[in-house]
Amino acid sequence: MLTPERIWTAALIVIGDEILSGRTQDKNVAQLASWLNVQGIRLVEVRVVGDDSDAIVEAVNALRARHDYLFTTGGIGPTHDDITVDAIARALDVGVEIDPQARAMLSGYYETRGGLTEARLRMARVPAGASLIENRMSGAPGIRHGNIFIMAGVPHITAGMLDSLTGTLEGGHPVLSAQIGCWVAESEIADLLAAVERAHEGCQIGSYPFFREGKTGANFVVRSTDAQALQGCIADLGAALERGGWPVFPGGI
Amino acid sequence: MLTPERIWTAALIVIGDEILSGRTQDKNVAQLASWLNVQGIRLVEVRVVGDDSDAIVEAVNALRARHDYLFTTGGIGPTHDDITVDAIARALDVGVEIDPQARAMLSGYYETRGGLTEARLRMARVPAGASLIENRMSGAPGIRHGNIFIMAGVPHITAGMLDSLTGTLEGGHPVLSAQIGCWVAESEIADLLAAVERAHEGCQIGSYPFFREGKTGANFVVRSTDAQALQGCIADLGAALERGGWPVFPGGI
Numbered sequence: 001m002l003t004p005e006r007i008w009t010a011a012l013i014v015i016g017d018e019i020l021s022g023r024t025q026d027k028n029v030a031q032l033a034s035w036l037n038v039q040g041i042r043l044v045e046v047r048v049v050g051d052d053s054d055a056i057v058e059a060v061n062a063l064r065a066r067h068d069y070l071f072t073t074g075g076i077g078p079t080h081d082d083i084t085v086d087a088i089a090r091a092l093d094v095g096v097e098i099d100p101q102a103r104a105m106l107s108g109y110y111e112t113r114g115g116l117t118e119a120r121l122r123m124a125r126v127p128a129g130a131s132l133i134e135n136r137m138s139g140a141p142g143i144r145h146g147n148i149f150i151m152a153g154v155p156h157i158t159a160g161m162l163d164s165l166t167g168t169l170e171g172g173h174p175v176l177s178a179q180i181g182c183w184v185a186e187s188e189i190a191d192l193l194a195a196v197e198r199a200h201e202g203c204q205i206g207s208y209p210f211f212r213e214g215k216t217g218a219n220f221v222v223r224s225t226d227a228q229a230l231q232g233c234i235a236d237l238g239a240a241l242e243r244g245g246w247p248v249f250p251g252g253i
Numbered sequence: 254m255l256t257p258e259r260i261w262t263a264a265l266i267v268i269g270d271e272i273l274s275g276r277t278q279d280k281n282v283a284q285l286a287s288w289l290n291v292q293g294i295r296l297v298e299v300r301v302v303g304d305d306s307d308a309i310v311e312a313v314n315a316l317r318a319r320h321d322y323l324f325t326t327g328g329i330g331p332t333h334d335d336i337t338v339d340a341i342a343r344a345l346d347v348g349v350e351i352d353p354q355a356r357a358m359l360s361g362y363y364e365t366r367g368g369l370t371e372a373r374l375r376m377a378r379v380p381a382g383a384s385l386i387e388n389r390m391s392g393a394p395g396i397r398h399g400n401i402f403i404m405a406g407v408p409h410i411t412a413g414m415l416d417s418l419t420g421t422l423e424g425g426h427p428v429l430s431a432q433i434g435c436w437v438a439e440s441e442i443a444d445l446l447a448a449v450e451r452a453h454e455g456c457q458i459g460s461y462p463f464f465r466e467g468k469t470g471a472n473f474v475v476r477s478t479d480a481q482a483l484q485g486c487i488a489d490l491g492a493a494l495e496r497g498g499w500p501v502f503p504g505g506i
Contacts, residue, residue, distance in 0.1 A: 014299075017457070017459055017476075018459055018461055018474070019282065019283075019286075019299075020282075020286055020295075020296045020297065020298075020299070021286055021290065021296075021428070021430070021474075021476065022282075022283045022284070022285075022286030022287035022288075022289075022290060022296075023430075023459075023461075023474060024283075024461065025280070025283045026279070026282065026283075027278070029272065029273075029275075029279065029301065030272075030275045030277075030278045030279075031275070032275075033272075033273055033274055033275030034274075034275035036275075037274065037275060042273075043273045043274075043275075044273065044302075044303060044308075045273075045300065045301065045302060045308070046267075046272075046273070046299075046300065046301035047298065047299065047300050047301075048282065048298065048299035048300075048301075049297075049298060050297060051459075055297075055298070077439060077440070077460070077462065078439060078440035078443045079439050079440075079443045079446055079447070079460040080443065080446060080447035080450060080458075081457075081458070081459055081460060110440075113438070114438075114441060117440065117441070117443075118444075119440050119441070119442075119443030119444060120440040122443070123440070138464075154462065154463075154464075156464075175274070177274070177276075185366070185367075186330060186331060186332050187330070187331035187332075187370065187372050187373040187376070188367065188370070188372070189372075190331045190332045190333065190372030190375070191371075191372060193332055193333060194332070194333035197333060204270070204334075205333075205334070206270055206271055206276075206304075206334055207330070207332040207334060208271060208276075208277065209330065209407065210407075211391075211407075211409075221271070221274075221276060223270075223274065
């Protein structure tokens with residue numbers, strides 16, 4: 001029996017017409033999810049909304065109350081379609097102000113790049129009461145307001161912002177995972193998977209089929225916050241598959 | 254002045270722990286978005302939820318009432334973590350039943366693949382009152398119930414299901430788009446972009462910066478349902494950029 005533990009949760013709002021039009025393939029969901037796992041925080045919900053103030057306000061207010069942390073990506077650049085800061089300020093019912101530290105950062109960054117224009121100064125605007133998240137990649141910082149973390153849309157800039165937040169957020173035990181693969185149709189072993197999961201409390205088994213080289217296979221991912229339980233579950237799963245006549249590939253196929 | 258038109262909207266629920274854990278990079282958002290554009294339907298909201306019945310029920314009931322169409326991807330396979338059909342039946346307050354046509358399809362598909370086991374028969378289960386969506390790739394069909402379209406998680410299977418739905422859903426005018434690129438920091442031309450957008454009713458301009466070969470650039474996407482308005486807007490934008498001394502790359506960089 002595993003000790004019940006406090007589970008820390010997060011949500012993400014991906015903001016941008018370019019994701020909903022299919023123009024841009026989002027990469028921030030997977031990137032944030034992986035980073036949160038290491039911090040011991042579970043990403044439990046993502047919403048993608050367009051560059052639409054009402055949609056952002058609704059999503060922010062629904063999710064910030066429900067989770068320990070809320071992240072947003074996108075819409076914090078200098079152009080007219082960058083409305084994230086204004087929308088979040090509206091959701092929080094606070095004003096928007098120029099952050100002096102952000103202004104200084106931008107001023108330094110643009111000193112050799114044509115100077116701090118009015119458009120660029122937009123990137124120093126924050127919801128009143130915010131602090132900044134370091135951006136090691138370009139001039140404009142991310143923004144923290146309470147439990148809300150406002151990040152860039154460009155994935156490598158968000159990566160840098162996450163890097164600067166590493167280790168600063170309270171979390172629980174990280175979710176550990178282990179994977180094995182097998183050339184088997186998941187439908188052949190559905191009962192086996194369910195039985196192994198039932199026998200290992202605190203472990204979840206996910207089944208992810210694929211089709212390669214004209215053959216059907218699946219990878220099985222066991223997740224748990226308990227390293228010993230995880231090892232026991234993946235070992236039992238591997239043994240059960242081998243007994244059934246399906247050779248197992250540790251680490252997945 | 255453009256004639257106001259009925260805008261058809263859709264939402265998508267991506268279902269699966271593997272997306273929220275960062276293990277799997279979702280590809281169905283971009284795929285569905287592109288397909289919907291061609292049908293004249295706008296994807297206006299996406300939610301990603303885990304393999305969690307309550308989360309699925311809440312998202313289904315929030316979104317099905319709000320949009321013309323609701324799509325889901327993921328969780329319709331044969332294993333214990335495939336709970337989409339049961340959760341949607343719960344959301345609709347209907348029972349789950351074996352669809353005879355789906356059973357026949359699966360029976361045929363598995364005839365030479367080890368037979369229709371109980372686990373495989375799970376894939377013939379539908380919320381009562383549903384019809385089927387053809388799956389040209391593998392045995393298990395997608396499911397339609399009212400305005401809800403229940404699709405596979407594996408992208409190439411979903412692609413086949415979308416293909417079989419092409420032209421069958423009522424939509425409005427497709428959103429057309431045109432793109433130009435420029436080696437310019439978007440912050441230098443933010444005012445220009447806003448002014449061109451204001452001058453072209455019915456057009457939206459999106460600005461998507463990038464960093465390549467050590468240089469800063471941006472692509473600008475104009476979207477409109479009116480082909481003539483779109484052409485006028487992109488031509489004016491290009492001319493304004495050229496006048497400012499920034500050579501334009503038609504089609505984007």
